[in-house]
Amino acid sequence: GENVEQHPSTLSVQEGDSAVIKCTYSDSASNYFPWYKQELGKGPQLIIDIRSNVGEKKDQRIAVTLNKTAKHFSLHITETQPEDSAVYFCAASNDYKLSFGAGTTVTVRA
Amino acid sequence: DGGITQSPKYLFRKEGQNVTLSCEQNLNHDAMYWYRQDPGQGLRLIYYSQIVNDFQKGDIAEGYSVSREKKESFPLTVTSAQKNPTAFYLCATGGVGGNQPQHFGDGTRLSIL
Numbered sequence: 001g002e003n004v005e006q007h008p009s010t011l012s013v014q015e016g017d018s019a020v021i022k023c024t025y026s027d028s029a030s031n032y033f034p035w036y037k038q039e040l041g042k043g044p045q046l047i048i049d050i051r052s053n054v055g056e057k058k059d060q061r062i063a064v065t066l067n068k069t070a071k072h073f074s075l076h077i078t079e080t081q082p083e084d085s086a087v088y089f090c091a092a093s094n095d096y097k098l099s100f101g102a103g104t105t106v107t108v109r110a
Numbered sequence: 111d112g113g114i115t116q117s118p119k120y121l122f123r124k125e126g127q128n129v130t131l132s133c134e135q136n137l138n139h140d141a142m143y144w145y146r147q148d149p150g151q152g153l154r155l156i157y158y159s160q161i162v163n164d165f166q167k168g169d170i171a172e173g174y175s176v177s178r179e180k181k182e183s184f185p186l187t188v189t190s191a192q193k194n195p196t197a198f199y200l201c202a203t204g205g206v207g208g209n210q211p212q213h214f215g216d217g218t219r220l221s222i223l
Contacts, residue, residue, distance in 0.1 A: 001169075004152070032209035043114075043200050043214035044153070051209065089152060095208035096141070096160065097168070100152030 002027040004092050006101025014109050019077040021104045023090035026071070030092040030099075033066060033073050038087045038103075047088075048075070080108045113137040114215035116201050121220045123188065123195060131186045131218045133201035139213075140206040142184035146170060147198040147217075156199075159184055160206050188220060196221050 003026040013019045025033075031052035036044035050057045050064045050073065057064050061080075066073040073092075077084055085108045091098040117132045133142065141160045145153040155168030159178040173192025178184050188195045198219050204212040 006152075009150075034211060036214075041216075043116075043202075043216045046211055046213060049211060091152075093209055096158060097155060098153075098212060100154075102150065102152045 002030060002092055002094070002097075002099035004090060004099050004101045006090050006104055008104060009102065010105045010107070012107045012109060013080050015080060015082060017080055019080055019084070019106055019108075021075045021088055021090065021106075022072060023074070023092075023101050024070075024072040025092040025099075027092070027094060028068075028071065029094040032093040033064070034091050034093075034098070035062075035064060035075050036089045036091070038089065044089060077106075080106075082108050082110055084108050114201060114203055114213060116199075116215035116218050118218060119216070121218055122223045123220060124223050126190045128187055128189050129220065131188070131199055131201075131220070133184045133186065133215060134182055135184075135201075135203045135215075136182065137203055137213070138181075139203035140181070141204045141210065141212075142178070143202040143204070143212060144168075144174070144176065144184070144186045145200045145202065147200055153200060156186065 006023045034049035038044040063076045087103045090101040115134045123129045143158040144156040157176040159165035175187045200217045201215045202212040204210040
């Protein structure tokens with residue numbers, strides 16, 4: 001089955017700096033890669049996703065890049081703000097099932 | 111997500127007891143999913159359903175059961191056979207077929223008394 005690895009597990013950044021989270025996947029058939037943000041006591045919220053026919057996608061301060069050859073994808077958050085503090089999960093899918101990474105706890109220092 | 115309602119928010123189970131977690135949606139999504147989340151881990155799929163009256167096991171279905179009698183509802187029962195039920199349970203919905211975005215409810219936290 002699909003195995004998704006996510007790094008780092010924790011990330012602390014100064015407000016205004018950028019944050020980067022990286023994920024690798026094992027199944028070359030995977031072709032859909034969503035990213036979720038989870039705040040304490042809440043369910044994950046979809047923040048951006050990318051499909052395998054696209055190399056990069058951007059939405060305001062967040063962007064995702066995908067390298068299918070290397071089987072890795074990354075989330076980039078620019079100009080971080082305190083409200084970006086949360087746990088972020090990457091996932092990969094080649095059909096109905098999402099396989100999730102273990103999560104990255106991001107802390108934005110004021 | 112206001113369109114997906116999970117209840118209760120907190121639930122306690124006694125030894126030997128079955129408990130049922132509710133998930134209701136008004137997003138008109140065909141597919142519904144149950145995930146389990148443990149501290150420091152990603153989400154793991156328990157069961158999923160792509161159509162009414164049909165459902166399939168996920169990666170960790172042992173000790174759990176589901177039903178899908180209505181499009182809007184997908185309850186999860188944690189049976190006494192599940193020996194380590196303490197976790198955060200998340201319900202999600204999405205379109206039918208592969209590679210559709212999934213949207214999550216706010217979860218039910220289950221603990222053992």
